[in-house]
Amino acid sequence: MRQDARKNRERILAAAExxxxxxxxxxxxxxxxxxxxxxxxxxxxxxxxxxxLIEAALLQHFDQLTERAYALAAKEDPATAWRDLVRAMIETGATKLTLASALADREGVPDTAGAASNRLKVAVSEILGRAQDAGTVRPSVTIEEVYLLIRGLAQASATMRPRSDVLERAIDVVLTGLSQSGRLPVDNG
Structure with a gap:
């Protein structure tokens, strides 16, 4: 694909999202x-x-989050990687749910979207494991529980569009509840 065609495709997908x-x-x-x-x-x-077009935008959404997850996993601090990834997934979750629901007229989620979602879940599981090994997240927390909490806030955001400060505090509540100490780690960055 020519460079100008590739740039057009990227702009189209960003606009579609x-x-x-x-x-x-x-x-x-x-x-x-x-x-x-x-x-x-x-x-x-x-x-x-x-x-x-909608399916491609949904796939790109999953792929970008997966890339971000692996980039965060490469960071030395598992606590920061964990917090940043959970925040990103919740903050963009409403978009993902809306894109997926736009495809609802089909017979379920396309196989390509299911595979992209699974790749993301593997990356999130790896970061969760690192955070648990570092003592940042309770060892009893499962990926299914994390996904349920992320989806819950994403669904609420999709239907009621909360103010950004309210969403930030809700994310903090989720992160605090998942943390080993019951307190959010101090972000010195």
């Missing part, structure tokens, strides 16, 4: 094209159907 991530299936490909700064024909050249 914004449009469909906030408005679901009611978003339009025309609005995606406008936000991406390309013509509608360019959008359809990359993604022949609206559903393919």
């Amino acid at each position: 914004e449009v469909f991530g906030s408005r679901g299936a009611t978003g339009s490909t025309e609005e995606v094209a406008q936000r991406a700064g390309v013509g509608i024909a360019t959008v359809f050249r990359h993604f022949p159907t609206k559903e393919e």
Whole structure:
């Protein structure tokens, strides 16, 4: 793929995540094209159907979170990596849920999205394990419990759009509840 075509594709996917991530299936490909700064024909050249565009935006969402998770895992401080990843997943979770629900007319989540979601879960599990080994997160916490809490806040954010300060405090409550000490570690960064 040519560099200009690759850049167009990246802009289209970023715009699609914004449009469909906030408005679901009611978003339009025309609005995606406008936000991406390309013509509608360019959008359809990359993604022949609206559903393919939404699916690609969802896959990119999972892939970006997975890349971020592995980048965070490379940090020396498991506590910071853990906090940053949980925050990112909750803060972007409403977008993910809206994108996934826009594909709900199909017969469930596409296999590609399920596989991308599983790759993310493996990365999150690794960071959870590192945080537990470092004594940051309670050893009894499971990935299923973490995902339930993340999804709960993401679902609430998708349906009621809380103020950012309220969401921040709610994330702090979740992180505190999962922590070994019952207190949030001090962030000296």
